[in-house]
Amino acid sequence: MKPPFKTVALVGKYKSPEIAEPLLKLAQFLERRKVKVLIDRLTASHLAGNKYPVLPLEELGEKADLAVVIGGDGTMLNIARTFAPYDVALVGVNQGRLGFLTDISVDTMFDTIGDILDGKFMAEARMLLEGEVDRGGEKVFEVLAFNDVIVSKGAKGSMLDLEVRIDGQFIYNQRADGLIVATPTGSTAYALSSGGPIVHPSLSVIALVPVSPHTLSNRPIVISSDCTVEIVVHSAPDPRVHFDSHSHFDLREGDRVVVRRYPHAISLLHPVGHSYYGMLREKLNWNIE
Amino acid sequence: MKPPFKTVALVGKYKSPEIAEPLLKLAQFLERRKVKVLIDRLTASHLAGNKYPVLPLEELGEKADLAVVIGGDGTMLNIARTFAPYDVALVGVNQGRLGFLTDISVDTMFDTIGDILDGKFMAEARMLLEGEVDRGGEKVFEVLAFNDVIVSKGAKGSMLDLEVRIDGQFIYNQRADGLIVATPTGSTAYALSSGGPIVHPSLSVIALVPVSPHTLSNRPIVISSDCTVEIVVHSAPDPRVHFDSHSHFDLREGDRVVVRRYPHAISLLHPVGHSYYGMLREKLNWNIE
Amino acid sequence: MKPPFKTVALVGKYKSPEIAEPLLKLAQFLERRKVKVLIDRLTASHLAGNKYPVLPLEELGEKADLAVVIGGDGTMLNIARTFAPYDVALVGVNQGRLGFLTDISVDTMFDTIGDILDGKFMAEARMLLEGEVDRGGEKVFEVLAFNDVIVSKGAKGSMLDLEVRIDGQFIYNQRADGLIVATPTGSTAYALSSGGPIVHPSLSVIALVPVSPHTLSNRPIVISSDCTVEIVVHSAPDPRVHFDSHSHFDLREGDRVVVRRYPHAISLLHPVGHSYYGMLREKLNWNIE
């Protein structure tokens, strides 16, 4: 992921034909800059007359050293999880509305991406979580999360009974709608709605945020991302674990959800002068009277 | 529900054989007090050698003028919903742990219920909600709630998009895990875990409490219980409405959940000197340093 | 306060010469509508060439049947407290930025106030609180509040130890930065910042909202406005009571702050079609993504 970037993957929001035009213009811009352009296969299905090489997403991760994503934060979450094992830097371009992860607008992308090719950018390492479900001593599910792993009561409307352990140590039994294990990136997503703190993305920490806990003093806890968090489902009518609100897995009583930091970080590139706090101001309406 | 109480229904927590002994002793006590005793049919299945008349719950509502419930708050919620249309006063006896609704202990129940038969008690009217689901202009579901009506995202893990209207007036579109419409009784249940206020049970109000709302200024709102609250499901992968965490109904996009105060109130009887605030102190550990 | 309104008092924000022009234009407009115009004495000090009768604020309360206030919510709070004993309806005109209490803009005030003179308006009764400080059995301070009465730790930085009683009944001892007793009007002011619910102004309730309470389960409580709230200062280095952030009084240990609903309500007039919820949407940025 160190510049110079020689191979750039382009990925657009799925099922969004409107990204065709900016994406092809960006491809041409990159070509003029003597960069090899690769296009994600699903994205290419919207690109009539595309002449650039097309590859499935996983292969892009292996081949590209920079990926430009045009879409929203949801698209960025997906791409980040997929590219996490590879050494690909990520740039997020939004389609008009600033995202927490897509801070470059289509209008200014040629300038910004030109600068990035010239080595002018700010790089930021963002951690991911890997979550697994253990059932009777066996791993029955495993997936990455960029925002959060959420053990949740599911659809039946009764609270969960959970046991939480950190590095093998008993923390508490909790009755709640759910428990969010969030990365700093995820701290401004669902965890924030549930009363969690904003956590600066540079920190190597995890936030545990209970959702509607029965015990009112069960407050959010910030711990080291070196910790292994273990959540045992004691009783619940319909328990479930969600990863980035993207994939989920049905749990059973007795299942253990184990969450730890994924060994590889994602490298997000921002324009020089990018401000995390400026983005918060904008997204959280801090600047409005 | 005015004393003298001549016919008393006894109801125990379901599937709880341990209530047999106190319940039969209470029946004998009432018999000695020249009161007619009726036993709930499901409760009677645990009572070996029961000689008192047994009736299904609904018929008890018609025949009795006082019902004594031995169990927890969950049992009280069920009985309250069932007896709401009838003029039956309710007394809640807990099995050892104070409940929000079951404030009399088995140890002191003979004294307290003796006092109640003598006309010494505090009566408290508690409101219920009636909720219905309208689909394409037709009512497809209808049920009572004593605690709350909750429109919820269900099991898929994405937020709901809701529109809320009060007395026909647009309030807001909200993205959240759910929206709780709570009675004062329900204000100390799930709504409290989700950040709602404690509402004194004497008030004719409803609390609207969003669960994990996307917009951080979507705070709990307290409105008159004369209002009709209408919640329209705009989009959600798996929406659902829960009533007292007891019954639920699967919603579809476009469904309208309409909530209003049920015309009949429940009459709860407490010992003279009962204190709502004393119960809060105990249940919420206000008295512990 | 019933129309037709024959005598209208005009009051402007203090020390704000910029209200001179709209206020004089409004005076001329009212004169053309055959209404007697009276001007507040402090306001008149900014009005060069004023020819209308000038009276101190208290006398305006006696003489006028409608008062138009040009300013912000702070000005409205002051006028409401002063006029509370009299039968004067209030209209709030803002100078550009919508207020919770000043919902009419200078741009549209001629139309709106013309309509009000024609009897086309929505009237809303808003309650006030009267607070007093008892020291050793004697009343040492007394004042009205439109938003809130706040017992506060003062400047020393240690928590207060308070005892709270409602209608003579002990509620709890609380350690906190302070305790807010808020009207529905005040529920969207300081109480909201401290975690209190939004309370619809039509309700006859009071919200007790602790500020940074030591015990995390000391949550906001909504009670009837028929209740008398009594706050006894047990220990505090520098206790104080505030009324509407306008006046305050230094407390001593042992002092009792007694709060109850003031017998007279204020009548606020709004344009036909005014929506309380619309105002909340605007003020709380509910409509911003």
Added chain:
Amino acid sequence: MKPPFKTVALVGKYKSPEIAEPLLKLAQFLERRKVKVLIDRLTASHLAGNKYPVLPLEELGEKADLAVVIGGDGTMLNIARTFAPYDVALVGVNQGRLGFLTDISVDTMFDTIGDILDGKFMAEARMLLEGEVDRGGEKVFEVLAFNDVIVSKGAKGSMLDLEVRIDGQFIYNQRADGLIVATPTGSTAYALSSGGPIVHPSLSVIALVPVSPHTLSNRPIVISSDCTVEIVVHSAPDPRVHFDSHSHFDLREGDRVVVRRYPHAISLLHPVGHSYYGMLREKLNWNIE
């Protein structure tokens, strides 16, 4: 602060004659263990017949390599600030009620402190903050804090207008009752009452927790403890800065409060098997139904 500990300072809660007995017994115990015992001067004023050397607190910091404090968390805060510049390990003994910092009971102190002398203990480094006030380019106040630095509105009851900068970068203008800059140690103190997260003491982070902020999306933020936090008082009737609720300083408009991590950490010693989470369970009543 590495064992073997040869010189142990004993400090008791001020103005607390009841610590005389356990403290003298502890001195005798230490003497039998061939350890040199030094007594804090203020503490010694309660010790009739004391024969151990007496020194002012600051000199104890220089001479001792271990200090045992008998008292509560407040005493520990004071001693920690005073001893922070020196290489003294700290042990906290409570007088009956578990503290966040005083986790050893008088009843078990001989065993625990014996173990510590034998090298059996868990050591934990806890960060402190240094805060200074800059006025017109000059440093006018400077002090350490173990829990928190709090810029506060003072006694007048109006909100503060603050500007917050981190490492020179503008974060936001905030209207609030105050802003808490808390260490992990302080995260379970005042910051918790104001809605901040619990932060594990092993983390090198600072929590910024607004108190009753006007803008509801001004949520707690967790940042690196390498950051310099700067708070500029824009306007306030009576601004003030507090350090550990122990010392405070009157601010003026335009003053800058600058907070950064103090270069030396405090070393807290705990018995082997000590659990931070176990202490939280106990203090926050997580274990009570």
